[in-house]
Amino acid sequence: MTAVGLDxxxxxxxxxxxxxxxxAEGESLVVPSGPNPLRRCRDLLADVEITSLxxxxxxxxxxxxxxxxxxxxxxxxxxxxxxxLYPDAHTVIDIGGQDSKVTLLSESGDVQKFEMxxxxxxxxxxxxxxxxxxxxxGIAELGGLALNASKAARVNxxxxxxxxxxxxxxxSRGEDSASIALALHEAIAVRMTAMARRVGIxxxxxxxxxxxxxxxxxxxxxxxxxxxxAVPDSPQTVGxxxxxxxxxxxxxxx
Amino acid sequence: xxxxxxxxxxxxIDLKQHDVLLGGLGxxxxxxxxxxxxxxxxxxxxxxxxxxIHGIRVHELQEHAKKGGKVVATYCVFVPxxxxxxxxxxxxxxxxxxxxxxxxxxEVLPRNTCPLIKSSFGFKLGRLCPYVQSSHLIVGETxxxxxxxxxxxxxxxxxxxxxxxxxxKTKYSRALWAGEVHEFRGVIEKLTGxxxxxxxxxxxxxxxxxxxxxxxxxxxxxxxxxxxxSGKDALLVTQVSFYDDVTRxxxxxxxxxxxxxxxxxxxxxxxxxxxPRILVSGSPMAIPNWKVHHLLExxxxxxxxxxxxxxxxxxxxxxxxxxxxxxxQTNAIADRYMKINCACFTPNDERLSxxxxxxxEYNVDGVVHYNLQFCQTYANEATKVEKTxxxxxxxxxxxxxDYSDEDTGQLRxxxxxxxxxxxx
Numbered sequence: 029m030t031a032v033g034l035d036x037x038x039x040x041x042x043x044x045x046x047x048x049x050x051x052a053e054g055e056s057l058v059v060p061s062g063p064n065p066l067r068r069c070r071d072l073l074a075d076v077e078i079t080s081l082x083x084x085x086x087x088x089x090x091x092x093x094x095x096x097x098x099x100x101x102x103x104x105x106x107x108x109x110x111x112x113l114y115p116d117a118h119t120v121i122d123i124g125g126q127d128s129k130v131t132l133l134s135e136s137g138d139v140q141k142f143e144m145x146x147x148x149x150x151x152x153x154x155x156x157x158x159x160x161x162x163x164x165x166g167i168a169e170l171g172g173l174a175l176n177a178s179k180a181a182r183v184n185x186x187x188x189x190x191x192x193x194x195x196x197x198x199x200s201r202g203e204d205s206a207s208i209a210l211a212l213h214e215a216i217a218v219r220m221t222a223m224a225r226r227v228g229i230x231x232x233x234x235x236x237x238x239x240x241x242x243x244x245x246x247x248x249x250x251x252x253x254x255x256x257x258a259v260p261d262s263p264q265t266v267g268x269x270x271x272x273x274x275x276x277x278x279x280x281x282x
Numbered sequence: 283x284x285x286x287x288x289x290x291x292x293x294x295i296d297l298k299q300h301d302v303l304l305g306g307l308g309x310x311x312x313x314x315x316x317x318x319x320x321x322x323x324x325x326x327x328x329x330x331x332x333x334x335i336h337g338i339r340v341h342e343l344q345e346h347a348k349k350g351g352k353v354v355a356t357y358c359v360f361v362p363x364x365x366x367x368x369x370x371x372x373x374x375x376x377x378x379x380x381x382x383x384x385x386x387x388x389e390v391l392p393r394n395t396c397p398l399i400k401s402s403f404g405f406k407l408g409r410l411c412p413y414v415q416s417s418h419l420i421v422g423e424t425x426x427x428x429x430x431x432x433x434x435x436x437x438x439x440x441x442x443x444x445x446x447x448x449x450x451k452t453k454y455s456r457a458l459w460a461g462e463v464h465e466f467r468g469v470i471e472k473l474t475g476x477x478x479x480x481x482x483x484x485x486x487x488x489x490x491x492x493x494x495x496x497x498x499x500x501x502x503x504x505x506x507x508x509x510x511x512s513g514k515d516a517l518l519v520t521q522v523s524f525y526d527d528v529t530r531x532x533x534x535x536x537x538x539x540x541x542x543x544x545x546x547x548x549x550x551x552x553x554x555x556x557x558p559r560i561l562v563s564g565s566p567m568a569i570p571n572w573k574v575h576h577l578l579e580x581x582x583x584x585x586x587x588x589x590x591x592x593x594x595x596x597x598x599x600x601x602x603x604x605x606x607x608x609x610x611q612t613n614a615i616a617d618r619y620m621k622i623n624c625a626c627f628t629p630n631d632e633r634l635s636x637x638x639x640x641x642x643e644y645n646v647d648g649v650v651h652y653n654l655q656f657c658q659t660y661a662n663e664a665t666k667v668e669k670t671x672x673x674x675x676x677x678x679x680x681x682x683x684d685y686s687d688e689d690t691g692q693l694r695x696x697x698x699x700x701x702x703x704x705x706x
Contacts, residue, residue: 086691086695089694099698100698100702101695101698101699101702102695102699103695103696103698103699103702104699104702104703127692127695138703139699139702139703140703142696142699142703144692144695144696145692146682146689146692
């Protein structure tokens with residue numbers, strides 16, 4: 029018996045398998061979404077023996093229609109996943125490829141309230157990717173670079189297009205990469221702090237999604253919110269884990 | 283249809299662009315409306331109206347104009363249509379719910395203007411709307427700054443008259459509004475060349491009240507579980523009521539209600555009994571803006587009420603028909619319009635009470651607060667709505683969007699999560 033959760037995101041597809049021999053957080057896999065996420069999902073699922081499947085993420089409706097699976101919103105999936113990893117989780121911040129969300133959980137783990145960014149990718153993972161490209165560092169190094177800054181430059185816009193031109197003009201003024209990188213992280217942290225305050229924060233706060241791999245964001249969020257933040261070992265696959273748990277519900281898995 | 287093209291040419295319509303506009307509407311309507319299951323037969327009339335949206339009714343307006351009748355176009359539920367009917371004119375509520383004309387408008391208006399304003403202005407600029415082209419006077423109002431200034435620009439293209447809607451609900455504000463309504467009576471008399479008398483004004487008030495009662499009846503039927511009509515269909519009925527003939531429209535809405543009455547008695551509905559019941563509250567949804575209703579109902583919800591200008595604000599209050607003199611009847615009508623709890627007022631706490639009351643009356647599982655992008659009045663009021671509903675323990679989802687499709691993925695995620703949350 030294997031329950032599978034599939035999180036079809038805008039930038040990456042995440043798969044989590046849960047069965048009687050797997051650890052509590054399941055066995056996970058992360059691949060780029062690419063231009064044809066449906067085909068990529070089919071390839072991923074081809075090698076898995078599935079008892080039950082639940083799909084989440086931006087592409088959930090695209091995929092679920094084709095492979096006849098149930099769907100769940102990322103907001104609920106991340107909440108379930110976060111609770112599995114941290115039974116005392118009450119707030120989940122999820123910054124993915126093009127969305128950022130803050131979710132408040134009730135005592136029993138149900139979604140009580142949530143906020144999500146509007147249409148564009150302002151201040152999300154994609155924003156960081158583009159900025160890393162402009163600064164010519166890998167996305168994995170961007171957070172470390174920012175942590176090394178002695179001071180922050182100033183970036184006002186969270187719009188990926190406008191912020192990029194701000195970065196270009198900072199570069200031309202001779203500003204060093206580290207302080208520009210720190211400014212970009214500051215901008216996201218300020219926005220996420222406002223969103224989190226609108227929802228209301230209760231500890232424990234779990235930070236997940238691809239952007240949680242970034243140590244500078246974690247540090248800044250923790251400072252601005254004034255609380256400790258827990259980041260799972262595999263923050264990208266928390267939603268897929270939640271979907272897998274849902275897939276396994278009512279079935280004797282563990 | 284050949285008839286239509288001839289008429290559109292006479293009206294100065296840009297035929298090429300207009301073809302593109304209507305070419306998009308048909309498939310969208312089929313996808314959003316005709317695909318629904320178990321629709322009431324009474325919706326057939328409304329399908330017909332939308333199927334020839336720039337045809338039949340415009341022909342009627344042209345016939346009317348050829349006999350010397352006047353057509354008065356409006357954008358807002360504050361313009362007292364009773365006076366237009368009384369003077370033998372025809373009021374038409376302009377639609378302005380299509381993204382198609384927005385880029386055109388952005389050549390002139392600031393981009394960060396609400397889509398309703400941009401869409402309406404774009405329809406004039408692009409010569410895309412036969413209703414605008416048919417109208418002898420456009421009556422605007424001051425319910426927001428964006429509209430207020432847009433009307434100044436619009437006046438360069440076509441005769442425009444603006445009514446001042448006050449911003450407070452004090453006795454001085456009421457006096458100002460009553461003055462505006464009296465003035466408007468004179469404007470309509472001058473335009474039509476017909477006297478407005480106590481008799482014809484009372485008769486017109488009764489006719490408009492008749493339609494208000496019919497729409498009240500329709501909405502009352504939506505209180506049933508399962509709900510006998512989809513939110514999309516009910517919204518369409520309200521939208522069409524803005525520009526159809528008032529007497530015919532009343533008959534059609536009542537005929538639809540007779541059918542729905544039967545459905546309620548038999549316990550028949552269009553959605554499962556456990557479909558989450560949603561009240562949509564906020565900015566107006568002009569034809570063909572069905573975006574949020576479509577997303578909600580495609581995700582498994584049932585929209586059972588709209589606290590909106592394309593909803594309860596349009597028909598909840600009747601006007602007193604018992605004025606002893608023409609001035610008294612004019613005042614009675616003015617009073618009726620001051621009861622509309624529009625976000626242009628400060629404070630506007632009556633709207634908060636309306637939302638809570640409607641949420642209870644319609645037995646809703648949650649409220650979706652909808653505001654058009656850059657609609658500052660409703661966006662700001664949403665904060666108060668949020669607090670009020672939290673105190674009442676009623677779940678709320680706030681959405682801000684425009685007419686384009688680019689954000690449907692994100693809206694769908696929010697809606698799915700909201701429905702998952704309230705389904706428990």
